[in-house]
Amino acid sequence: MGRFFSDPVERALKYIYYDLRSRRGQEGLQLLQQAVQEGDADACCLLARCLYGPEYTWPGHNFPVDEQMGDELMRRSVLEGSAIGTLLSLRCGVMNRKLAQAMPLSFQEAFDTVLDKAEHGEPLCQMIIGNSYYWGDFPEIQGKTREDFDSDDAVQSYLRENYAKCEDWLWRSLRSGISTGGVNLANFYREGKAGLISPRPEKAIEVYRYGAEKGYPSYFFYYANELYDQGNKGEAFDFYRRAAEAGEPRAFFWAGYSYELGEGVPKDNARAAQYYHQALSAPIQEKVNPANRMGMCYYDGRGVERDYAKAFQLLKWAEDHGGPAMLYYLGACYANGQGTQQDYAKAFAYLEKVNWDCPHAFYLLGKMYCNGLGVPEDIAKGVEYLQKAGDYVEVKEELRHYKKTLFGKWVRR
């Protein structure tokens, strides 16, 4: 038996929460599953958290998501008398009157048990206590209602006092090694509590810096975001890379981007493409940017072997999922029949929106106007685009087909 939980649960906690760099999350999940089979109530709620999605643990673990199973496990944990399960159930929507009546522990009993462990230094319990204050679960735990207070001021004072307690507990959890605890701490600093506690965003950055100094992968990422927003891109990219190297999936795109730009590191297209690929396979929401960059890599054959089908698939997917349309690349795919069926009308729809100096797009537009492909033929306009396209061979060859008459009209030779 461990100091606070069963041995398998304590080992699982280490792998899942405290030692992310060891990349043994899957091992931790298996330990929890075994413990659940052996009837460990604490393991039930911890396994439930793993199944609720990456935001409850860490995206780098790549745990499967099964909310229904998570709810079942959470109920079981409550009914079998897990103190952490009872408190955690308040945060995941499974707690209802029926469950509350059937649970063996009251909220206060559960809170006291967890508090005891927290005070003795158990990081997860410190985080749970901190979150109970942060999320405002304390009135329900303590069974307080409006009638227990003489005035609104008393209510305000009670709330302010208890909300503020989250700060200490979440700091303690963060210092004890549970990085997840710092997320709500930073949120607390950034947002404050409306009407009760003022925001202190500068303290949020301190949290991220502290996490990054401790080497928590997700804090490299959070801290890099802050640096990037402050305009310190060089240092931000450095932290993104460190996060990606430590396995933080949200940083894969940025690490890849820094290698593609050669920002702070030698340019390495192969490595950039590798990171984009990792970002696309990772359990994260933000995929349109890596999809667009990877699409461009496939189109240009940068860092990967050229593959127009893959390029078009990724670029179109990104556009269809709300990402910015890569106008030149999509236009070129349609115009040349690369990775999709040739469709000049669609190609034109993309290319005509190109409003920056893009010689290749101008070349395609020029060719389309001159030959009436996807647009009514307009040689003068086509030649204008071709002249804007620059001085490369294809442009010269296309321009050779047209001449200006004595009356200044452009015609086909």
Add this chain to the structure above:
Amino acid sequence: MESKGTSKKRFYLKWPWNVVTYIVLVAVLRIFAIPIILLIMWWNKRQQPDGPEEGYCLQRTRGRLTGLIWAALFLAGGGLAIWFFMTAQSMPYEAERLKEELSFGYYVIPVAGAAAILVGVFLAYRSLLDALVPEKSALAQSIRNQLPYPDEAPPVKELFAMVDRDLKANGLWCGKLGVGKEWVLGDEVSSIPRIRGVFSREEHRTRRAGKRTQAVHIYEIWIVDDRRERQVTTLKSRKELEEAMDCLRRRAPAALFGVYDSKEYQDLVYAKEEEQQYAQERAYRQRKTQFEEQERKEQERLAQNQVLTLPDGSVTSRITWDTIHELLRRPDQVGQTVPLQLVPGVPIQGQGHTFSRLVGLAGGGAQPTRILMEEYSGTPGVPGQYAWTRDMSAGEAEEVLRGWLRGEIPDLKNWTHMERSGRTWQQVLEHRSRGPAPTPPQPHRDWPWRMTAGRDPGSAPDFSWNDLEKGLRALRQEEDSYLVLEQRDPQNPERFWFIQSAMALEGPQAGMYAVEIGCSGPDGPLLWERMVPDVRDVIECFSDAYYHRGLDVSGFQEI
């Protein structure tokens, strides 16, 4: 009514009538004939948009007749000098005076005159020889010199045809310099594989004669071949010279490029030592290999013109024979049929149809593989209405797929013609599948339109629907009254689609309108016809085609 394929040839002044006309014009109008001759030359050129019918080489040799002008000038000058000398001799007093004034120069006059006459005779002889006896022309000799065994060269007709074919198919023109893929035609001919150096010469010389300053500009392109022989072509302007250098850079990238009389030029042309020549040739081979490798990579990139959808739903354009082989044999490993799909970027034409998709259900060695090739609907992204399917062995399927990747369609003889029925396919009824091309295809959405009206030869790219409708309403029961609305593939002008109409001149349907739809097919042009009584029906057909509203092709019969 004539079909598009056999439409009237454009009239132009053929050899030697053009020369006769020019001579007559000069005889009658003298100097005022020049603008008219230039106008006729321009019109003749315009009437032959696909290049001179006689061929570029023959045109070039016949063009040497202009040398007769120089010959005439020399002869006239020489004759004048001798006449002057003879006249002076007949007047002793005048002869004495001239002897005194000109001293030795007096005796040079008849010699110079005789020399000018000789030069004139030579020039006339060369011009006439070039123009009238192409076998002995300088151009023919220059082509022979470029062949590996000049003594065994074929007849001049074949020599010229060889160069003409290349220039017609691949020619890039920079003034009078034509650059094909195999040959360069200028004042002389060069074989591109033999070119080792291309040098531009641009010189400007000024000469002062009294108060006048005369400027002479020289624009020449010097091509040096592997035998260090030089072919020189004079061009008109710097622009032509730059364009010519660009063209040659593209067609002979491994050759040395530079400026005439530069060190590179001297080194290449005057390399006497065998060792030096060997080093130059080795450097050329290395550059050529590098360019060929670049070209191979580019071709590989361009070859990625299809999208293969694999059984797991992933897609790729990197399709190799091994991929195809492995997919077709995979059922032997997994124990079930394996689906695959190939979609070309540009629909494939073959066997009288255009195809936009191939779907396969690989059966491995145990079961037959089913292949279905879907016909192109005419609009990208819109599913086709018809398809052809057949069950075959894995080996045969591999052949079909390899052909498909090369853009080839197999013989559809034993294939079943299918028609779309909702989400599935059903066999086309017998009476509808009487031939390989039962109905004419729809016009292509992306190809530009051109209109040609019978009485107004020459096609017009800039026209509106109103022009077209007006043209249709103006159709009369006359031989040269017809209207053609035509499309050509901008990437490949051999591929076309058109709709045309005219009134039947005679027979039982005289006075009715014939509407014909034609398109390019693998074995030549295809043509369908439908007779309609009213011009409004004709207008409707043209309108549906012009606006891509789905032309009703049900009443058209293949002819």
